Amino acid sequence: MPDLDLIDRKIVAELMRDATLPIAQIADRVGLSQTPCWKRIQKLEAAGVLTGRVALADPEKLGFGTLVFVEIEAPNHSVQWREEFATAVAQLPQIMEVHRMAGRMDYLLRVAVPDMAAFDLFYKRLTDAVPIKNVTSHFAMERIRFTTAYPVDTRNR
Structure with missing residues (x-):
């Protein structure tokens, strides 16, 4: 597994906080333009660093108290x-x-x-x-x- 550089780590951190962010916002937050940011996200997915994107749910509101x-x-x-x-x-x-x-x-x-x-x-x-x-x-x-x-x-x- 290759070492993640600072930009990769920032992208991963942003996606872990909110995977629904548009690429433009992620790119802005990590200091890239949209296309290079999207290519890095695809590379992180292909390398298995990013394994999925999910919505988090409140267990109480789903009846799992x-x-x-x-x-x-x-x-x-x-x-x-x-x-x-x-x-x-x-x-x-x-x-x-x-x-x-x-x-x-x-x-x-x-x-x-x-x-x-x-x-x-x-x-x-x-x-x-x-x-x-x-x-x-x-x-x-x-x-x-x-x-x-x-x-x-x-x-x-």
Whole structure:
């Protein structure tokens, strides 16, 4: 992966803040004209630096008021179990993120559900789908800070 220069980092930062900005505004903010700016965005997409453009939604207003972080301890670390687990989590749309971890837990899931009853159904589907040694759930009481933007350095190096 090539190093990103200052202009590339500024473009990425602007798009992470608001992907709906017109090319003209992005170009103006990063000090380019529109065509070179658009070409850089295309290059960043082709290189896999920019992986998509999405709209962020308020989970409460969509009826997903319960956020749960679920720790999973695997019964073993075989290829077969990992594949079964990957298949199971891919079929559960309530799972927003899955991370394989180092440390005391093997996997960490971010799960969005409407309420406790919905989480109970999710839990049963997950544990019926694949053997799990241990499941620990942590319910978020308040979201204090949330961002999808990485802290890209937009200063001159």
